[in-house]
Amino acid sequence: MPAQPSLPDVIAALDALWPRERAEQWDAVGAVCGDVANPEARVTRVLFAVDPVQEIADEAVRLGAELLVTHHPLYLRGTTTVAADTFKGRVVHTLVKNGVALLAAHTNADTADPGVSDALAGALGVRVVGPLVPDTTDPAGRRGLGRICELDRPLPLAEFxxxxxxxxxxxxxxxxxxGDRDRLIRTVAVCGGSGDGLFDAVRAAGVDAYLTADLRHHPASEAREHSPLALVDAAHFATEWPWCEQAAAQLDALADRKGWDLRxxxxxxxxxxxxxxxxxxxSPTSPASSTSPVHDHTPGAPN
Known part of the structure; x- marks a missing residue:
């Protein structure tokens, strides 16, 4: 009969998926709050989300989750307070008062196998060939930042x-x-989250397009001037949300293997x-646009 796992056991399993030591030195990953060393603390429900904001904390409480796993850390930089008159302090108080632990998997999930960019590629329906920036400590050559991908069939940039x-x-x-709306895209590099620091690797990969988030004017302009590389810029949240589904599926698989009663x-x-x-x-007082929007969306739930 399936057994309810302890909080330390679940966190240990997640740490094995995304080892904390593989996070960037500046990052703040791992457990943020919760009775994570108590073997009597049980987990029946786990909620995955991108951001540890109040709305998500409230959702975890309504759900009855004992563990909230987010991609973004709550405290990426140092703090001197968790007082409830700050928004981050309110998040901590909400979670602690309701018995919800918080775990962050950030850059350690970015470079994992599978990682954030694998989930992004899966959402796009493109085939992963390998990492964009390989992790030199991985003998299999599968871990790393970003992914190089191939499309099943070439698509014009506008259609992609x-x-x-x-x-x-x-x-x-x-x-x-x-880029040229009609240019055919056969290969694409993808990177979940802010990716305009990887243009050298993207150019070296020789891909037709690069899809990421938070592209700034100057790096994007220089990338376009250096090569015919097409750029596709999505919202930061949109490029990382697919990881939540992938991470949940990974924990589901672990729970099945271990015989855990966990949702x-x-x-x-x-x-x-x-x-x-x-x-x-x-308008008469502004330069006329030479291009038209490829697509426009209004806010709503993930597709």
Missing amino acids: AELAAARLPVTAQGIRAA TYVSRTVTDPWTAHAASVA
């Missing part, structure tokens, strides 16, 4: 951007694309900070 808009969670930003849930709450989008309209 439409595909991304249809398959990724709906956000106010939608999808932006840079996993994925939050469909959109925690992207942007809530509205207005398409630019040419």
Whole structure:
């Protein structure tokens, strides 16, 4: 008969999926709050989400979860208070008062096998060939940052951007694309989260397009000037939310193997900070736009 696992056992299992020592030195991963050393603390429900914000903490409480796993850390930088008159303090108080532990898996999940970019590639329906920036400590050559992928069939850039808009969670930003709308895309590099620091690796990979989030003007402009590389820019939240489903499935598989009576849930709450989008309209006092929007979305739940 399935048994309810302890909180330390579940956290140990998740740490094995995304070892904390593989996180970047600046990162803040692992347990944030909860009775994580108590073997009597039991887990029956686990909620996965991108952001440890109040709305997600309240959702975990309503669900009756004993563990909340988020991709983004609550305290990425140092703090001197967890007082409830700060928003992060309120999150901690809400979770502790209701017996919910919090675990963050950030850059250790980014480079894992499978990792955040594998989930992004899966959501897009593209085939992973290998990591964009390989982890030199992985003899199998599967871990690393970002992924190099192939499409099943070539698509014009505009159509590939439409595909991304249809398959990724709906956000106010939608999808932006840079490049010849008719250029055929056969290979693409993807990186969940902010990826404009990887342009050297993307150029070295020789792919047709690069899909990531948070592309800034100057790095994007320089990347376009250096090569015919097409760029596809999605919302940060949208590129990382697919990992929640992948992570939940990984824990489900572990629970089955270990005989645990455990249920996993994925939050469909959109925690992207942007809530509205207005398409630019040419006016007599502004330069006329030479391109038209590829796609526009209004806020809503992940597809």
